[in-house]
Structures are given as C-alpha cells and as structure tokens.
Amino acid sequence: MGKSTAKSEKASKKRSYSRYIVWFWSLFAAGILAVLLLFLMASWGVFGPMPTFEELENPETNLATEIFSSDGETLGKYYNENRTPVKYEDLPQHLVDALVATEDERYFNHAGIDAKGTLRAAVYLGKRGGASTITQQLSKLLFTENVSRNPVARVLQKFKEWIIAIRLESQYTKEEIITMYLNKYDFLYQAVGIRSASKIYFGKEPKELKLEEAAVLVAMLKNPILYNPAKEKFKDNSIQRRNQVLKQMEINDYISGTEKDSLQGLPLRLDFSPQGHDEGVATYFRVYLQGFMKDWIEKNPKPDGDKYNIYRDGLKIYTSIDSRMQQYAEEAVEMHMSKLQKEFDRQNRNNKTAPFRDVTVEERNKIVRDAMRRSERWRILDAQGKSSEEIAASFEEETDMRIFSWQGIKDTVMTPRDSILYYKSFLQTGMMSMTPQTGEVKAWVGGIHFKHFKYDHVKQGKRQVGSTFKPFVYATAIDQLHLSPCDTLPKSSYTIEAGRHGNMQDWTPKNSGGRKDDYLGMVSLKDALAESINTVTARLIDKTGPGPVIDLIDKLGVDTGNIPEVPSIALGTADLSVFEMVSAYSAFVNEGVYVKPVIVNRIEDKNGTVLYQHVPETRDVLSKESAYVTVNLMEGVTQTGSGTRLRGNWAVNDPYYNSVITGYPYNFKNPIAGKTGTTQNQSDGWFMGMVPDLVTGVWVGAEDRAVHFPGIRYGQGAAMALPIWGVYMKKVYADDKLDVSDGDFPKPDTLSIETDCSNYGRGSDSGSGGIPDELDF
CATH class of the missing domain: 3.40.710.10 (DD-peptidase/beta-lactamase superfamily)
Structure with a gap:
C-alpha cells in the first residue's frame, strides 16, 4: 500500500511537471505568435498607416533650394526645412565611424533590428543603453516623427519602426541608409541634415570636417538641444558627449587610445553662422531673387505640369553674384554708414523736429501718424476690431524691444511711436x-x-x-x-x-x-x-x-x-x-x-x-x-x-x-x-x-x-x-x-x-x- 501510494504520487508529480512544460511552451508559442501577430497587424496598418513601397523608394525630404555665387559659394537657401542632401562619398570616413561606434555598434551585422541590443534593453529597462538601430532611427525620422508619450502607444509605434526598418534594409544598402539618416536629422538653427549642420556650426562642407568636429555633430544625435555646442549653457554637455563619442570610437578600434586622449583635450571651436532668411550675405539680393524665381516658376512648369516649389524641390540656382565682392560691398557699407550715422545723430541733437528738417512740428506729427497707420501693429490691432483711438493709444505705451544700432542689437524699453522716430532717423543706402x-x-x-x-x-x-x-x-x-x-x-x-x-x-x-x-x-x-x-x-x-x-x-x-x-x-x-x-x-x-x-x-x-x-x-x-x-x-x-x-x-x-x-x-x-x-x-x-x-x-x-x-x-x-x-x-x-x-x-x-x-x-x-x-x- 505504501509503495503504491508513492508510485501514485510520483506519477502525479510527473503529470503536473509535464503540464507545466506544456503550459510553458504553449505560453512561449503564444507569445511568439502574439509578437508575430503584432508585427502583421502593424504591417497591415491596424496601428496606423504604414508607408507604401513608393514612399520608401521616395521618402519625403523637403529639400532646400540652394543659391550659389559665381565663385561657387553658398549665398543662402529657400526652405521649409534647411536641408541640402549629400552623397555617401561626400561624407568623411571618420564621421561614419563615429556614427556607427556611438549609435549602432553592430550596424553592419544586422538587418534593421539589433536582437542583442533589444534583449539587453528589455532586461535592463534601457539603463544599459537603448536598442534603436540607425535604421530604426531613420524609420522614426521618415515616417513616425510624432513620438507618443503613452507607453502602450509607444510600444505599438516601436513595432511600426521595426517593420519599417526591415523594409528599409531590404530596399537600401547600409551606406544609403546612413546617408538618408544624416541628410534627414535636424541639428537645430535651421541646420537640417549633415551638410547644413557642417556649414552652420563649422563653416565647411562635411568632407572637410575634422574628426573632433564630426564627433561634436554625432554627439548631437542623442539630443540636439542638450548637447548643442552653440548654446552657451550646453557647451560643457557638448564637450562631454563629444568625448564619449571619441571613447566609443576607441572601444570599437576606430582610433587609438593616444588619438582619443589627444582629441578629448582639444577645446570646442565653432564657426557658427546661422542660415536664417534674415541672416547671411546678400539678404536683399536673395529676396529679389525670390521674386525672379516666382516669375520663372509660373512660366516653366515641371514635365508633369506641376509647379516647382523653391522650398522643397532642392533646386540649385547659380547666380552672378561674386561672394567676395558681395562681402566687400557689405563691409564698405557698414564701415562708412556707421560713421556717417554717428555724425548725423550729432548734428540732430538740437533739432526740435528731429529727425526731420524743414518741417513744422505738426508736419512731423503727421509723418509719424501716417507711419503708424502703415505699420504691422496697426494692421493686427485693426483686424482684432480695435478702434482707431485704441490703436493710437497703444503706440504711447512703453514696451520691451530689441532695436538695431550700429553698436549691435540692443534691448531697451520705448513706446512704439518713439521706435518709429528712432528708425526713421537712420540713413539708408x-x-x-x-x-x-x-x-x-x-x-x-x-x-x-x-x-x-x-x-x-x-x-x-x-x-x-x-x-x-x-x-x-x-x-x-x-x-x-x-x-x-x-x-x-x-x-x-x-x-x-x-x-x-x-x-x-x-x-x-x-x-x-x-x-x-x-x-x-x-x-x-x-x-x-x-x-x-x-x-x-x-x-x-x-x-x-x-x-x-x-x-x-x-x-x-x-x-x-x-x-x-x-x-x-x-x-x-x-x-x-x-x-x-x-x-x-x-x-x-x-x-x-x-x-x-x-x-x-x-x-x-x-x-x-x-x-x-x-x-x-x-x-x-x-x-x-x-x-x-x-x-x-x-x-x-x-x-x-x-x-x-x-x-x-x-x-x-x-x-x-x-x-x-x-x-x-x-x-x-x-x-x-x-x-x-x-x-x-x-x-x-x-x-x-x-x-x-x-x-x-x-x-x-x-x-x-x-x-x-x-x-x-x-x-x-x-x-x-x-x-x-x-x-x-x-x-x-x-x-x-x-x-x-x-x-x-x-x-x-x-x-x-x-x-x-x-x-x-x-x-x-x-x-x-x-x-x-x-x-x-
């Protein structure tokens, strides 16, 4: 009886263990099927539309139109996003090495998803590094830019990124994916893409970037605000992150320890020149050129009948302007006009109708009133339904302003009326x-x-x-x-x-x-x-x-x-x-x-x-x-x-x-x-x-x-x-x-x-x- 009971208990335990094994593998299989189902559902567009094959072949990039001088320099751009693409062969090898070493060490060995990195991120909850590959980051930039803060939605979005990454890997070479990623990334200050970033932060083409400069730009890929070298309060962050990029390059045998130590000791040197529509050289010319292009576009449609768009079609405009002569002209204007204005202001100190002459006080007031009515402030307030009296009164209220002066832009407090008189006092050319x-x-x-x-x-x-x-x-x-x-x-x-x-x-x-x-x-x-x-x-x-x-x-x-x-x-x-x-x-x-x-x-x-x-x-x-x-x-x-x-x-x-x-x-x-x-x-x-x-x-x-x-x-x-x-x-x-x-x-x-x-x-x-x-x- 005792032996029979023991055998029965042993058989029962064996059956229970077998059930556990069956349950484990069933759950494992169910998990695999669930993941596969999630992948399929994501690819079917259940969690949101997926990019078509054509979109993958021709991703939307909003290419800036670039304006060239007759001597080959960039005068400026027209853009929604200041992006001018480069080819892979235009990228220095040390920039590619820095990118791979820092963002995706096994980039050339996976097919879009880094299984080892994903498992590590899941086990340690991202505390030992993320799992996004360069291809996944590109997929997020191209097709899933609005990242959700909801954890569930973010997980579902991650599935979409994986699928898009796999599709990208099947459609493009590794070199093309790197090029697309660097051409798409927004480095801030109107620097969208690696070429704009190189020009704006360092004043040179990507191919001319030094290793330590390339490392600064790669460092920004983690967070372009927190590691921005042009922001004074983030300069230390930029240097620390640059040095981490150099460390990663040493770990991955792209540079030696001696090179790393030498480069980490270098100060941060920028040639920062924002390329906004109001900045740069030949600003007035670029506005006139914009009108020229508008007329040309009206008369010269694309082969399919659509109109060219100077803000997104990536046109290249080769102008007659010589960048050196333009620079000399602007320097000559600034040199003389700043001195002439100083003398003009001196002669106006005792002028009761300043800055005007040969007018009565009433004529002076009329000039100012007319200028008020032509101003943007008047137009906006009028559109809001304000009366003429209310709008005129607003011109007498002091407000904080940033004003132009030949000594630099100044922060001050003055009334809008006084600002009109201030700006009318400037000699122009x-x-x-x-x-x-x-x-x-x-x-x-x-x-x-x-x-x-x-x-x-x-x-x-x-x-x-x-x-x-x-x-x-x-x-x-x-x-x-x-x-x-x-x-x-x-x-x-x-x-x-x-x-x-x-x-x-x-x-x-x-x-x-x-x-x-x-x-x-x-x-x-x-x-x-x-x-x-x-x-x-x-x-x-x-x-x-x-x-x-x-x-x-x-x-x-x-x-x-x-x-x-x-x-x-x-x-x-x-x-x-x-x-x-x-x-x-x-x-x-x-x-x-x-x-x-x-x-x-x-x-x-x-x-x-x-x-x-x-x-x-x-x-x-x-x-x-x-x-x-x-x-x-x-x-x-x-x-x-x-x-x-x-x-x-x-x-x-x-x-x-x-x-x-x-x-x-x-x-x-x-x-x-x-x-x-x-x-x-x-x-x-x-x-x-x-x-x-x-x-x-x-x-x-x-x-x-x-x-x-x-x-x-x-x-x-x-x-x-x-x-x-x-x-x-x-x-x-x-x-x-x-x-x-x-x-x-x-x-x-x-x-x-x-x-x-x-x-x-x-x-x-x-x-x-x-x-x-x-x-x-």
Whole structure:
C-alpha cells in the first residue's frame, strides 16, 4: 500500500511537471505568435498607416533650394526645412565611424533590428543603453516623427519602426541608409541634415570636417538641444558627449587610445553662422531673387505640369553674384554708414523736429501718424476690431524691444511711436556692382540691415538722381552734335522760355555755388561736367531737346513712363533706382552696347538637370565713339571735379571730417570715370563709379526726404556715397583673385572727336595753342 501510494504520487508529480512544460511552451508559442501577430497587424496598418513601397523608394525630404555665387559659394537657401542632401562619398570616413561606434555598434551585422541590443534593453529597462538601430532611427525620422508619450502607444509605434526598418534594409544598402539618416536629422538653427549642420556650426562642407568636429555633430544625435555646442549653457554637455563619442570610437578600434586622449583635450571651436532668411550675405539680393524665381516658376512648369516649389524641390540656382565682392560691398557699407550715422545723430541733437528738417512740428506729427497707420501693429490691432483711438493709444505705451544700432542689437524699453522716430532717423543706402560686358550683377546691398530694414534700395526704391543724370544729356549732345570734351560754353545764366520744349513756364537753373563768379567766363564740357555746372547742362538739353535724352535712357533700360519731357530733367529731377542707373551707365563702358542685367546664370533640379540657362540680351544704343567720349568726360570728375578725393590729392583741414569720410585717402592711381549727385536739401547723395570692367552705383539717403543733413558739407554725394565706392574698390583691388581692371578704358580704333585738349584747336593747320573751341549756342 505504501509503495503504491508513492508510485501514485510520483506519477502525479510527473503529470503536473509535464503540464507545466506544456503550459510553458504553449505560453512561449503564444507569445511568439502574439509578437508575430503584432508585427502583421502593424504591417497591415491596424496601428496606423504604414508607408507604401513608393514612399520608401521616395521618402519625403523637403529639400532646400540652394543659391550659389559665381565663385561657387553658398549665398543662402529657400526652405521649409534647411536641408541640402549629400552623397555617401561626400561624407568623411571618420564621421561614419563615429556614427556607427556611438549609435549602432553592430550596424553592419544586422538587418534593421539589433536582437542583442533589444534583449539587453528589455532586461535592463534601457539603463544599459537603448536598442534603436540607425535604421530604426531613420524609420522614426521618415515616417513616425510624432513620438507618443503613452507607453502602450509607444510600444505599438516601436513595432511600426521595426517593420519599417526591415523594409528599409531590404530596399537600401547600409551606406544609403546612413546617408538618408544624416541628410534627414535636424541639428537645430535651421541646420537640417549633415551638410547644413557642417556649414552652420563649422563653416565647411562635411568632407572637410575634422574628426573632433564630426564627433561634436554625432554627439548631437542623442539630443540636439542638450548637447548643442552653440548654446552657451550646453557647451560643457557638448564637450562631454563629444568625448564619449571619441571613447566609443576607441572601444570599437576606430582610433587609438593616444588619438582619443589627444582629441578629448582639444577645446570646442565653432564657426557658427546661422542660415536664417534674415541672416547671411546678400539678404536683399536673395529676396529679389525670390521674386525672379516666382516669375520663372509660373512660366516653366515641371514635365508633369506641376509647379516647382523653391522650398522643397532642392533646386540649385547659380547666380552672378561674386561672394567676395558681395562681402566687400557689405563691409564698405557698414564701415562708412556707421560713421556717417554717428555724425548725423550729432548734428540732430538740437533739432526740435528731429529727425526731420524743414518741417513744422505738426508736419512731423503727421509723418509719424501716417507711419503708424502703415505699420504691422496697426494692421493686427485693426483686424482684432480695435478702434482707431485704441490703436493710437497703444503706440504711447512703453514696451520691451530689441532695436538695431550700429553698436549691435540692443534691448531697451520705448513706446512704439518713439521706435518709429528712432528708425526713421537712420540713413539708408543702396549699392549695386555690375560687369558691363556681360551684365552680371556682382554685388547687391539693398540697405543697412535686412532684419530691421526690409525695403530694398537697389531695385525697389527710386529716388531723385541729381547730377548723376547729366551724363545722359552730355551723351545725347555728343551723339547728335559730335561735340568734343574740349569744346567750351559760357557759364552765364541761361533761360529756356516757356513752351519751347513743353515746359509750362520759363526755366532758369542756378549753379550750385550761387556766387557771382559761378556765372563768369567760359568752361570746357569736360570741366563743366566735372564741376557739375547747371547752366551748361541747360544749354545742352535746349539744343538736343528733352525727347532724345528720354529716348536714350529708355534704350538704356530705364523706365521712362513717369519722366516728363521737359528741360528740367537735365538736372536729375527724375526718380530712378540704383539698378537702373548702374545698368544704364554700363553701356558707356561697354562701347555703347546695353546689356540687360543678369542675376541668374543657370538653374538645375536636384539631380543636376539644367532647367534654365541665361541668354544675354543686348542692343546697340550709342556709337563706340560717343560712348568713349562720354566716359572721357566722366574721367574729368575724378581728375578735377568732386571725385578728386579718390585720388588722394584732395584734403580738408579737418581731421574729424576726414575720419567720417571713411577710407580717406583712397590713393587710386588708375583711370576712373564717375559722377557725383546731390539733390535738393541734401536728401539724396549719389556716386556712380566706373572702371573698364566694373560699374558700381551708390545711393545714400533716408526713408523720408525730410530726413537729411542741414548742410552740403556732409550732405553731398561726394561725402555720403562716394566713400562707400572708395572703400569697396580698395578691397576689390586688394584681392588679386578678382582680377578687376585698373587699366585704361577701351578706345575705338578710329576716333574723329578729339579728347586730348592739349592738342585741341580746330580752324588752324598747326593748332591754336590748345585753346578749346567755343560752341555757338
């Protein structure tokens, strides 16, 4: 009985053990089936839509359109996400090694899921490292970006990532997956993708990254905020994480212990340059280019009929801008305008209607009220249903502001009304430089600071051009009447009677000096232009008529729709843009041939297919002889006229004034043709400067014409605008790689008009002792 009971108990235990074994394997099988079912359900889209095969082949990447200079530098980008892709071969090997060593040690040995890493993460609850492979991280970036905080939802999302990772591994090579991941990752500060990150944080292409720099970027993959090297409070974190990346590279035998120790001891060095739409070089140009692209897109659809999108299609725009010349132009503007503004503010200290002049207090208040009504603040509050009285009252409430100053951006407290007056007090500028033979625009500065002053004074703004218009009158007279620079006219007062050329009343211009001596004697045409003598210009336009002058500038690319056909245009009453002036003057240097300005040489799609190739547009406007003689006349401006300060033989016995007129002495020795211009009350200052292969125009003034210097000393074009040209050209000539000409202007093979006044004297076989001929009109 005892033996039977023992056997029975033993058999019972054996059956129980067998049941446990069956239950264990059943549960294990059920777990495997459940996991497989979860995988299947995830792949079927039960937990949310899965990417299609086509989406895996063509993942959405929002590629930025990149703007290139003519010398191959990136000027900026248009983007929703600032991403410009690179190929695997453009990545340095040490960057790939750092990525694999830190993020996925067994990357080249798994098929998308690291089983060992997943098991370790599950056992230790992630305390000894996560399990996400590079492929899984890519899948999350591409298709599951909105990571849920709900634990259950996150687990289900993890299944989706695994499935997508497996699909990615089946569709792409390991190298392609690494490239896609680095091209997709957001490093902050508009740095989406490894190329943007390399440019923004280190100012170089990925291929140029040093090992320690690559380690900094790989360190950011864990958390781009917490380990961001550009954030002061996270710099120590960045260094520590960089050093951990280097440690991982040593552990995985990518570098030696000695290399690791040496690199870990290096300080963190950045060349940080954010690429926001308001930052970088050529900001005003990039906005104008945006308009150009919008027009081009409207007229040039894709092969399938869709429109190109400059924010996501990854276009490449190759512009005419030279990055070095653009940089020199911006530096010249900043150097001169900061000093000029300081002097302008000094002269306004005791001005009761500052920053305006020649206005009453009531007129000043009206200007401010009008500006308030045009402001964004007024528009927003008006849209909210606020009354005019409520909106006006809000302009009197002090508020925290960040304002522009030439000493840097400042935090301050002021009322919105006072901020309007503050910003209206700034002098502005527009500057453009162009190669006359090709029409290529090489530099474009539309204002003093794009973020705070969006208005473009190169193309958008038009202002009175003053005496810079006179060369068009002289060129017309030379072309019609075959005049020589050596011919003379009286300086005396001159009246064009009402009705003679459509003018409604008698017109008697005054010479700028206003002294009796300014109207005495004879003067050669060359000296008359150099000294900007108004009465001589009046005599010339009376002879030619204003119509032919307008016809000439129309052929030179100027919009003449609002220019009246009256004699007074001879003195520059017309409003023209810097863009128009530079392109028009360029024809003089280009032997009378007008070349339409070009800003885009070529446009390519993301694959390098050429979508647009510029074809030059040219037309003959003047004979070679007339164009050359006009240039010869304008050389006199820098030899004996207001432009002589460029030569270094000009001086004022006032060191303070000389310090404001930035860059003096300029000491140019080469041939320079040019013309200064100053409008009534010193509201506008101009300088147009030309050398054989570069024409540059500069305008300086304020947003409101009532904001100006009280006197001519600082308010003339030679003081306001010419110094920018002088500083710019000194920098251009100092750069040997630019190879800008410092030689003579090209002279026609045959020249019937005498330009050498020492040999001049018609009516005598042996000459007349160098005495110029007096014109009979």
